Amino acid sequence: MAESELVQRIERLRALLREHNYRYYVLDDPNVSDAEYDALMRELRHLEATHPELCSPDSPTQRVGAPVTSQFGKVRHPQAMLSLGNAFDEADLHAWRERVLKLLGADTPLAYVVEPKIDGLAISLTYRAGRFELGATRGDGEVGEDVSANLRTVRGIPLLLRTETPDTPIPTSIEVRGEVYMRSADFEALNKRLASSGEKIFANARNSAAGSLRQKDPAITANRPLRFFAYQVGPVEGVELTSQWQTLAYLRDLGFPVNRDARRFDDFAAVLDYCRAWMARRDSLEFEADGIVIKIDDFAQQRELGVVGRDPRWAIAFKFPAREATTRLQAITVNV
Numbered sequence: 001m002a003e004s005e006l007v008q009r010i011e012r013l014r015a016l017l018r019e020h021n022y023r024y025y026v027l028d029d030p031n032v033s034d035a036e037y038d039a040l041m042r043e044l045r046h047l048e049a050t051h052p053e054l055c056s057p058d059s060p061t062q063r064v065g066a067p068v069t070s071q072f073g074k075v076r077h078p079q080a081m082l083s084l085g086n087a088f089d090e091a092d093l094h095a096w097r098e099r100v101l102k103l104l105g106a107d108t109p110l111a112y113v114v115e116p117k118i119d120g121l122a123i124s125l126t127y128r129a130g131r132f133e134l135g136a137t138r139g140d141g142e143v144g145e146d147v148s149a150n151l152r153t154v155r156g157i158p159l160l161l162r163t164e165t166p167d168t169p170i171p172t173s174i175e176v177r178g179e180v181y182m183r184s185a186d187f188e189a190l191n192k193r194l195a196s197s198g199e200k201i202f203a204n205a206r207n208s209a210a211g212s213l214r215q216k217d218p219a220i221t222a223n224r225p226l227r228f229f230a231y232q233v234g235p236v237e238g239v240e241l242t243s244q245w246q247t248l249a250y251l252r253d254l255g256f257p258v259n260r261d262a263r264r265f266d267d268f269a270a271v272l273d274y275c276r277a278w279m280a281r282r283d284s285l286e287f288e289a290d291g292i293v294i295k296i297d298d299f300a301q302q303r304e305l306g307v308v309g310r311d312p313r314w315a316i317a318f319k320f321p322a323r324e325a326t327t328r329l330q331a332i333t334v335n336v
């Protein structure tokens, strides 16, 4: 590609991705599929990686999600809320593991936590002395929106923490991160309800969850079937967490919903088997999932691996392949 053509293509991709981001994150009304969006993003990443001189800090590859709108107060996250790098096939997963081993040392024993990738929106919940204080969207990763009043209406989010086991301490303070989402059946029922009252329907469950959470009136949010899964923590005081697996158990103990399909494996072949099994279950899940997330279990290893751009090196999202648009050909039988 000639230099001028290349510059033009990069600019076009950036403009398209900015527009898609705006429709998806701000309007909750995308007009391309996630697979189409991912393909544009991959092309831009590839062009920027092969032509570093054309990189720009305001490129859509350099940010997470969307800027906050003026509708809600702003919240600066004490620790950035990241995105996830993507793997589209098993070769990408092997390449990810090799990068991890290259950074940690080839003989380092690794354990992995594998979790469903629920297609909702990432939020952060802050608790002090066991009480819910603040809830925010991810926003651009650094600054999100204060949607506390709306999050209080989500039934799965505990307002007071408690423990099942006497040995589990309530943290002095904790930031819990997870996904607000809608079950597929609830989403369809909501769309029917909206359509019958002449209101605008949502394109998919993810946008429905996002639109429902970002309502000006919390009473509307309270009427929407929103659910929550906790999958991570930000800063924590008063308790020491050393691994992802321990964290998931701790979150469950504190009263958070944690996905039952999360698993821990020492063996990468078992990770791949679980991913394959998960892919096969895609259509029977009660919520929309867009893949599976693989995380390095040990927090000391996670810290050593760190972050590249907006993606942690210690985790990767294995995305489901794009759903093919199916055309049914009518078979015609002719009796001769």
Ligand code: NAD
Residues within 6 Å of the ligand: 020, 021, 023, 024, 025, 030, 031, 032, 033, 034, 035, 037, 038, 064, 065, 082, 083, 084, 086, 115, 116, 117, 118, 119, 120, 121, 122, 123, 138, 179, 231, 293, 317
């Ligand atoms: P992402 O969805 O690829 O992955 C990161 C997110 O995964 C996290 O922030 C979190 O919200 C979520 N997640 C779910 N389960 C998780 C778990 N167990 N552990 C950790 N995280 C978990 O990245 P993104 O930055 O949120 O969004 C980018 C994606 O959004 C694109 O890949 C694209 O598919 C879609 N998108 C689509 C359009 C469109 O117009 N169709 C526009 C913008 C973005």
